[in-house]
Amino acid sequence: MRGLPVVLGLLLVAGCDVTKGKYFGRIRHRADTRTLYFGNSAEPEFMDPARLTAVNDGKVADQCFDGLTELDPQTALPIPALAERWEVSPDWMHFTFHLRPGLKFSDGRPLEARDVVYSWARALHPAWAVRDAEEFYKIDGGEEWNGGRLRGLRVATRKLQPGRVVVVQQISPAAAEPSDSTLRKPRARIEARTDPDAGAKVVHRFGPGDDLLVFDESPDGSWLHVWESVSLAGGWVRASDVVQPAADVVYVVEGLDGAQKGVRDFASGKQLALTSSLLAVRAKDATTLEIDLAKPTLFWLLQVADTTFRVVDRYTLDRLGAEWHRHAGDFVCSGAFCLTEWKLRDSLTLLKNPHYWDAARTRLDKLVMMSIDEQATATAVYFDGRVDMLTANSIPGSMLPRLNGSIDGKPKADYIRLPYLGTYFYVVNVDEKTGPPALKNRALRRALGLALDRRELPALLKSGIVPWSAKVPLGMEPFTGYRSPPGLDFDLVAAKKELEQARRELGGSIPRITIRINTGVEQHQIIAEWVQGQWKKHLGLDIGLESQEWKTMLKALRQHDFDIMRMGGIASMPEPEDFVGDNYRKGSPNNQPGWSSDEYMALLTKQQLEPDRAKRNQYIYEMEKLVLDEGVNIPLYTYVQHHLVKPYVCNAPHNILDKIALKYVWIDFTYKCEGAAPRPTLEGQGSITP
């Protein structure tokens, strides 16, 4: 099957000769200018914003769910979304967000600060097993909550012992205890209400799926004993210090661990107390949200714009369960559009959400996001004029020269190329136990890095990539002011000197080293053969080349079972510590080369506690310099992204992170696009050197 993309690509290249026009392929004008046909890549796996992991899933979910902030469609800097303004403490550890007044979900229910608290607490809930839960660990108590070590409070019931974990199965509005038969009835819908006992104060109530810890109480009931909590120190706390849930509600709970597993009991609201406030996200009132972080986090405003942090509707989740996101048309959204139909491996249809706060700006009524696996197929459908724009990088590599003008000097007007915040690099295995002895030699590693004339890469790959010798990619500066130190750029004299030293230290000869790449992508092969050639030509080294299936290669990476491995990194947010930070910590499971040093660790600790941007950048600079000087990573180039967008699609969001908000887009068959941001041009790109 490796041949398939190649054959498709070659045939398409031949096919391109059918048009020599300004644009690539047919343009079909239609009467309907309120529908956008978007060519997405493979069939999405999840629409649940917290649980999805694939980029193409996020592109759909981002339209359906909104976050506190969003990214500016052109600059990718954080701008207000659900939150209209915010305050940040000088140490970047305490945030107060003020939500827009009158926010609503797509069913018209008000969207309040507590919905944000719910969305985040549920994403961190162990039972949901969210793959990206780590992003929430910056919140105080987040790691403990996700690890199942932080629970709500519960005083002992008749059957359940203190110290046991229980889960709320169901709530019943009746004052009387429900009988066993009600356990099998469908879950009751929880309504927001006011507890008469608590006066006019709106009280919290637990919902199905909340898990709690059974607690002891003092004989007079005024003290509760707390285990394993974070914000509240261990020991006894005043019962009045913890929020009491509604007293007239009966909760059905079930034991989750030990001998109490499966044991069911009933508890009234009076017996329960809430501590999801142990997770340091608090809804102060309907529109105010307070967050305490565990460490200074300068990128928190960017982080809360991430798909994982987007707001979901609690009632939808309670009603539809874990597979709620497959019930297109039935679930409630917080974003500009809402999913109404999901046809497997065909398309997802989204309709405009009339209750969305920015609905006045949203000009499209409908989005049809087509799932197209194969790049060549996507490009053929675009050529045929049946899709208005393609998601980034759905163009076969063999077609790019035809689009970017490197063949005839006439780039197509509907082809857009811009930098993409990521680096393509080789990892050198220096792990103490498994690393090959030759690569433990610093001089040899440096020689390898210095002997690559990366300026040859653009002509080799013809895709517009920018040669790069630093780990942090090009394009970070506008966000953070960070500039990478110079890496081991091509220097033949220095390379030969280092090689001589390596030879001496290794006792004359240099053992054979092998480059490992993953199968199925032609580009990796081309690059690896080029690197092989460079090291042969400049250093006289015979380098082996082997390829492995992706998952098998990932396992080898984990076990540090390789010499040199091809890898890449795309920024999840524009922050240099995404590339140089925790990933070279001693013993980190993500330490790819298996390298660290005391100096690096000292800098890392200082960096993580430093709230000042300039000082923080200085630490990261020194850390990156260490990594590059040691030659444990051999960066090759920074990525670019390729788009095909029909000329009648106006104001398409193009930014360095490829985060798209389609609410900004409209269709204009006169191509005038008045008021739209200009399209990025090809000029001036590809000329930047590190």
Add this chain to the structure above:
Amino acid sequence: MKRLVIGRILFAIPVLLVVFSLGFLLMKKTPGGPFDAEKRPPPEVEKNLRKRYHLDDHWTKQYWRELSGYLRFDLGKSLKREQSINEIIRKAFPVSATIGLIALLFAVAVGVSLGVLAASRQNSWFDHGAMFIAIMAISTPSFVLGPLLVLVASMWLGWLPAARLDGASSYILPALALGLIYAASIARLARASVLDVIRQDYIRTARAKGLSEGKVIWKHAVRAGLQPVVTYLGPATASIMTGGFVVETIFQLPGLGTYLVTAAKDSDATMVTALMVFYASLLMMMNLLVDIAYGWIDPRVRDARS
């Protein structure tokens, strides 16, 4: 006939059990899991994931959990997509079957008529021409034929959509790309066996009795001559319905073939095992249908059985 059907169904049970067990064990031994990525999640997250998908249970417990689901015709959930596999098959298989059926009808209609006509005009220009085209078609894999068809019919001429299911016209190119190779094989089979039958005594008798040439060929020769074609059709039907991965990818059809390939790539153990079992039962069912069809086509087989 009844005995044949019952016997086959009883035989299918141990076969499917072996297929299931093999699939289960092979996937347990495959490196990597559906949650692997470049960046490894913290231990808390890995623990939560393992717990959610029961991966921390002993393998015998997992085996029994899945097997007992199969006994209730519940193939479980895909690990990667956390979606019911029954639902995926229910939605995706009809698409594969429709495309396969169209391709099959096309292959039989074109293949049989070409083969019979070629046989009845042996060594004529028509015979040589048809067999030349058949050889060409057999040697062209669908991943070359598909894009070629897209290039000509969609990109150059603009007559048919390049991909995706969107109206009746979008079935034409995929069915062609999928069916042509089978049409060619059938044509060659049909030609050879009809030629064989034409030389038989009973055909000579039919001719001697003064039947018209058309009646001799189409009534007597073809019926007997189709037997190898029917034998071929059993596995061909199964493979046309299941082996559509390439065509499904080129034309972005929401069929089942792609799920098997992506599931294998994702190390989605439950999905791979379920599809293996599903395809195995499909293949056995097709072979049973072929055996039943023999009896219908050739009275001698029917008589021998009863």
